[in-house]
Amino acid sequence: MISGRGTPVRVGVFGLLGSGNLGNDGSLEAVLGYLRAAHPEAVVDALCGGPEVVAARYGIPATRLHWYRGEYRTASRAASIAAKGLGKLVDAFRTAAWVRRHDVVIVPGMGVLEATLPLRPWGFPYALFLLCASGRLFGTRVALVGVGAAEIGSRPTRALVRGSARLAAYRSYRDGPSRDAMRAMGVNTARDGVYPDLAFALPTPPPAGLSAPPPAFGREALREQGGTPIAHPGAPGTVCVGVMDFHGGDDDRAHAEEIHRRYLAGTIRFVRALVEDGRPVRLLTGDECDAPVVAAILEAVDSSLVTAAEVASLADLMKETAAADTVVATRYHNLVCALKVGTPTLALSYAAKSDALMERMGLGAYCHPAREVDADRLLGQFRALEEQSARLRRTLIERNLLATAQLDDQFAELTTALFPTSDRAGARARQEAP
Known part of the structure; x- marks a missing residue:
């Protein structure tokens, strides 16, 4: 260009x-x-x-x-403050x-x-x-x-x-x-x-054991994958639980530790209930700062059924969530990855963006407040989600196709808004060249 x-x-x-x-x-x-x-x-x-x-x-x-x-x-010394x-x-x-x-x-x-x-x-x-x-x-x-x-x-x-x-x-x-x-x-x-979150434009990883083709982009990527999100067969009954170092928002600084304690305690009780039902649990993160939450859960729920995934990208998260029967997650992009691969998902919602995402993808009824994690109520919502699993997977196929098409429109609009006419003419010439 x-x-x-x-x-x-x-x-x-x-x-x-x-x-x-x-x-x-x-x-x-x-x-x-x-x-x-x-x-x-x-x-x-x-x-x-x-x-x-x-x-x-x-x-x-x-x-x-x-x-x-x-x-x-945090700067406390005079030299640090000056710097x-x-x-x-x-x-x-x-x-x-x-x-x-x-x-x-x-x-x-x-x-x-x-x-x-x-x-x-x-x-x-x-x-x-x-x-x-x-x-x-x-x-x-x-x-x-x-x-x-x-x-x-x-x-x-x-x-x-x-x-x-x-x-x-x-x-x-x-x-x-x-x-x-x-x-x-x-x-x-x-x-x-x-438009949908940009992560919906990323290629969905191929099923485990298959060699990956060169990554396609946007609507082309979804067509190459057969028009549907790819689900990977995984261990029966596996539940991915995405956790977060959650302390509330910017206006909650005075109560941040209390909010965190409630969130962690409720999440631990939920994971323990899953283990008591014999469900394998896979812990996910989305930021380096989430590691202490994973460590706390592993210590509190001492069971071989609970393991922690090592993830370094959204592609890793998509592979983990596609291999699960169900996902319960807090971080926004944990939710995006699970929904993108078509896995029924329940949001531990901490902001309006999570609620809006779940509504856009047809799962608006499956949100639970991260500030007040009630393990018993969460478990009830989780069971209701699993009962509707087949229907929700079909819904996610339709919503993912729509999201991909909308992001194609986003990128077309971006080209029109940002790049000079001469650049766009050059791009068209390249596309039309034999």
């Missing part, structure tokens, strides 16, 4: 990528798949949280998001210089416009604002693609998030409540689209 200046279009990707969150990296992978399929000549690099991981895993140059390496550690303050100033110049080198910058998915987990305004919200302000200053098109949003109580965080959204050249959301939240916070969303 060549710009109007006769040089390849320079595309940057931005976010907390390569930092241990599998959902964030899955969103990046989906956008890179789109760029390689639709704009193969684009020159792509990243400004991100884990540049070494991104460079090694995805083969693109990557720069550290923050100058100060201890950005997300963090200096980092804010340095980051303003570093971000501006990086943005200026690009024609387009894409923020791929992620909950960048929400505070459903604890968040400080001078952390990522400040970094995102620097990005969008630099884009407006230098004429670089910044796109927030398939992002999550929620109304924010903290005034500084709310102001930064609202400012970032207003300065972006393009916005789309992964669910309706996200768009509604930005509208409620004073952003004009009349032109903003709503």
Whole structure:
């Protein structure tokens, strides 16, 4: 893809990528798949949280998001506080210089416009604002693609998030409540689209034991897989339980430990009840920070029926959830992976995004609050879910086909919005060439 200046279009990707969150990296992978399929000549690099991981895993140059390496550690000593303050100033110049080198910058998915987990305004919200302000200053098109949003109580965080959204050249959301939240916070969303989460564009892994073909993309990927999500035969009765280091949201800091204790205790009771029924349980995570929760469950439920999966990507999560009879999960992208492969799923919901996802996929009745895990009620919902397993699998086939088609539309819209007409003409010429 060549710009109007006769040089390849320079595309940057931005976010907390390569930092241990599998959902964030899955969103990046989906956008890179789109760029390689639709704009193969684009020159792509990243400004991100884990540049070494991104460079090694995805083969693109990557720069550290923050100058100060201890950005997300609590600063208590004077030297640390001073270094963090200096980092804010340095980051303003570093971000501006990086943005200026690009024609387009894409923020791929992620909950960048929400505070459903604890968040400080001078952390990522400040970094995102620097990005969008630099884009407006230098004429670089910044796109927030398939992002999550929620109304924010903290005034500084709310102001930064609202400012970032207003300065972006393009916005789309992964669910309706996200768009509604930005509208409620004073952003004009009349032109903003709503599409399924970007992870639904990822290829579904083949069944265990089969060699994987070259990964297809979007609707083509689903057609190659026979038009349906792939289910892997697994151990009879296996239940995947996706856990999370859950402490409530940004407004729950005063009660964070109490919320976590209730969540963990309820989850342990539920896992113990499954084991008493003779069900194998496979524990899943979605972020490096979830490991202590897995350890606590394994210690509390001392049984060979309970094992922990080692997952390093959304593809790993899809393989695990496809091999299960049923999934009960907290993290948003644990839910996405389970639903994408067509496994009946129950959400331990901690935010509106989980409820919206389950409703979109036809399982809106199977949500349970993560803040108040009632093991007995959860077990009742779980049994009701299993009774409807065959019907729900058929529903998921239909909803996955629709999601894939909608994401094809999202990427077509993105090309129209971000890339110059000359670039699109070149892309059409390549497609029409014999």
